Amino acid sequence: MAALVSLVGVSKEFRRPSVVRAVDDVDLDINAGEITGVIGYSGAGKSTLVRLINALERPSSGRVLLDGVDLGRLTERELGRVRSEVGMIFQQFNLFASRTVAGNVAYPLKLAGLGRAERAARVAEMLDFVGLADRASAYPNQLSGGQKQRVGIARALATGPKLLLADEATSALDPETTADVLALLRRVNRDLGTTVVVVTHEMEVVRSICDRVVVMEQGRIVERGPVFDVFARPQSTATRRFVQTVLHDRPDADVISRLRGDHAGTIITVELVDQRTAIFDRLRDQRVHSAVIYGGISEIGDRPFGSLTFELTGEPDAIRSTIASLAEITEVTEWPEGGV
Numbered sequence: 001m002a003a004l005v006s007l008v009g010v011s012k013e014f015r016r017p018s019v020v021r022a023v024d025d026v027d028l029d030i031n032a033g034e035i036t037g038v039i040g041y042s043g044a045g046k047s048t049l050v051r052l053i054n055a056l057e058r059p060s061s062g063r064v065l066l067d068g069v070d071l072g073r074l075t076e077r078e079l080g081r082v083r084s085e086v087g088m089i090f091q092q093f094n095l096f097a098s099r100t101v102a103g104n105v106a107y108p109l110k111l112a113g114l115g116r117a118e119r120a121a122r123v124a125e126m127l128d129f130v131g132l133a134d135r136a137s138a139y140p141n142q143l144s145g146g147q148k149q150r151v152g153i154a155r156a157l158a159t160g161p162k163l164l165l166a167d168e169a170t171s172a173l174d175p176e177t178t179a180d181v182l183a184l185l186r187r188v189n190r191d192l193g194t195t196v197v198v199v200t201h202e203m204e205v206v207r208s209i210c211d212r213v214v215v216m217e218q219g220r221i222v223e224r225g226p227v228f229d230v231f232a233r234p235q236s237t238a239t240r241r242f243v244q245t246v247l248h249d250r251p252d253a254d255v256i257s258r259l260r261g262d263h264a265g266t267i268i269t270v271e272l273v274d275q276r277t278a279i280f281d282r283l284r285d286q287r288v289h290s291a292v293i294y295g296g297i298s299e300i301g302d303r304p305f306g307s308l309t310f311e312l313t314g315e316p317d318a319i320r321s322t323i324a325s326l327a328e329i330t331e332v333t334e335w336p337e338g339g340v
């Protein structure tokens, strides 16, 4: 897949008040046509990474290429043109309070030199796309947070950029509004073909819309890959912690000891990756009684993902062969009797 953005050995140091390496020797390709999530805790370097991509910051070393063009080699004037191919939305929306919704969306079109009629047509088209056609003459302070971000998206996309950068774009919104704005970003990607980079500290944002994820810690990329793979096999401690914030299907030690109090049988947790029905087929074959006592299934992309915890009761031999049979098709955790 073609990279729209490539970072090659990029570092960014800030020297005041003391030396901080906000981005530390990062190599990264952002694929054209995908939604890439950049996740990390506060201070990991996410915002700096994004500001390097739209040339608001220049790297201390390394190269940033946008569509094959090395941003470091461009003049300020050429950079201006490149920046118009990159839209950006922000946590605090950054709308002009003194301009109407239509005026906000028209602003970048004016800068790009479009005439009045062309501007009006494009503004109408964009407001229609984000579902705010009826609020064109409202002012930002008359809008909800979700509506403000829709205006931000319409404004960012008005000039038809190839790339949309979303820096914590849903962090100031409630969960329901967040889901609406994320659905809109997905539509931007699918319907307009815009490549999207989403900076977030929330794994739910990554789970719900991203194709790929990059995990940052102390300026470095500690993990990357397709979202499904990273959820299924998180490698770093930071990634595992992020994954746990959205997957509530795996019992922890406290849950297991509580379950033990109510269930005298053998307790196992079965990972569920794609093979929803096969697990039940295997359980049906055996002379073992099984009951689901904990678990959950969610989706990543369009694929089911989760785990189920069963209590198995029956003859020890039959239980052993059930577990062996399940282990042929998925990962099985058998919780020891004495606690975990």
Ligand SMILES: Nc1ncnc2c1ncn2[C@@H]1O[C@H](COP(=O)(O)OP(=O)(O)OP(=O)(O)O)[C@@H](O)[C@H]1O
Pocket: 014, 015, 016, 017, 020, 021, 022, 040, 041, 042, 043, 044, 045, 046, 047, 048, 049, 201
């Ligand atoms: N202009 C600057 N001058 C000095 N230090 C900076 C500057 N911008 C960022 N930093 C420092 O670089 C590091 C990375 O900051 P950055 O904002 O990129 O992280 P982040 O992951 O986006 O965090 P947050 O989620 O809190 O915004 C931090 O230690 C920060 O204090």
